[in-house]
Amino acid sequence: MSLIGKEINEFHVQAYQKGEFRTVTKDDVLGKWAVFFFYPADFTFVCPTELEDLAEKYGELQKMECEVYSVSCDTHFVHKAWHDASERIQKIQYPMLADPTGCLARDFGVMIESDGVAERGTFIVNPQGKIVGYEVNDGNVGRNADELYRKIQAFQFVAEHGDEVCPAKWKPGQETLKPSLDLIGLL
Numbered sequence: 274m275s276l277i278g279k280e281i282n283e284f285h286v287q288a289y290q291k292g293e294f295r296t297v298t299k300d301d302v303l304g305k306w307a308v309f310f311f312y313p314a315d316f317t318f319v320c321p322t323e324l325e326d327l328a329e330k331y332g333e334l335q336k337m338e339c340e341v342y343s344v345s346c347d348t349h350f351v352h353k354a355w356h357d358a359s360e361r362i363q364k365i366q367y368p369m370l371a372d373p374t375g376c377l378a379r380d381f382g383v384m385i386e387s388d389g390v391a392e393r394g395t396f397i398v399n400p401q402g403k404i405v406g407y408e409v410n411d412g413n414v415g416r417n418a419d420e421l422y423r424k425i426q427a428f429q430f431v432a433e434h435g436d437e438v439c440p441a442k443w444k445p446g447q448e449t450l451k452p453s454l455d456l457i458g459l460l
Contacts, residue, residue: 276396276404281309282380288342288368289352297342297368299402306339306425307398310416311383311391315347315355315362319415323393325361330418339425341367346390348373383409395421397428 281299288297310327312320324343334341345352349371356362356369370377372391378384381404383392395416397406405428410416427439430449437449 276382276407279404280402281398284377287349287371289349289356290368291366294349297370302398303402304400306400308339308341309381309396310341310343311378311394312345313390313412314345315351321359321361323415325364326418328364330422331367333422337425342370344370344372344377346372346375346378397425
């Protein structure tokens with residue numbers, strides 16, 4: 274079952290961000306673009322490479338009025354410990370959401386019940402709180418923040434220009450398409 278168009282449920286979780294604990298709710302997400310970046314667990318192998326890659330793109334995403342929320346089923350205390358222990362994780366400025374009960378992982382359909390961890394899932398949520406794009410990878414394959422950034426640019430463009438669509442590999446400034454009968458089968 275596709276999650277495209279699904280509105281995220283109400284939630285109330287703890288987060289670690291910039292040396293502090295805080296609460297994050299659905300209300301914090303509404304009104305801007307958001308990325309929910311699920312990963313299996315802190316203190317693992319592939320996860321720090323992905324989170325560091327995303328940390329390096331975070332400033333550009335913020336300029337696009339997009340907030341990033343990394344999410345694992347660890348507690349906010351474990352997020353702090355990992356942040357303190359890892360040079361890669363110390364680069365993170367975005368909120369690291371704690372989901373020890375798996376409520377977010379279940380809502381987004383990425384909970385691995387038998388292991389108590391989340392799949393490697395990336396979800397792009399529009400300002401109305403609806404999922405507009407997502408991908409879920411097997412645990413042994415990392416993601417690319419540059420491609421995520423490009424997808425967010427495309428989703429934002431389409432949201433602003435509803436009569437145009439973005440072809441494969443589209444980037445800002447490139448030609449878009451206006452759906453019409455004339456284009457069917459020609460491209």
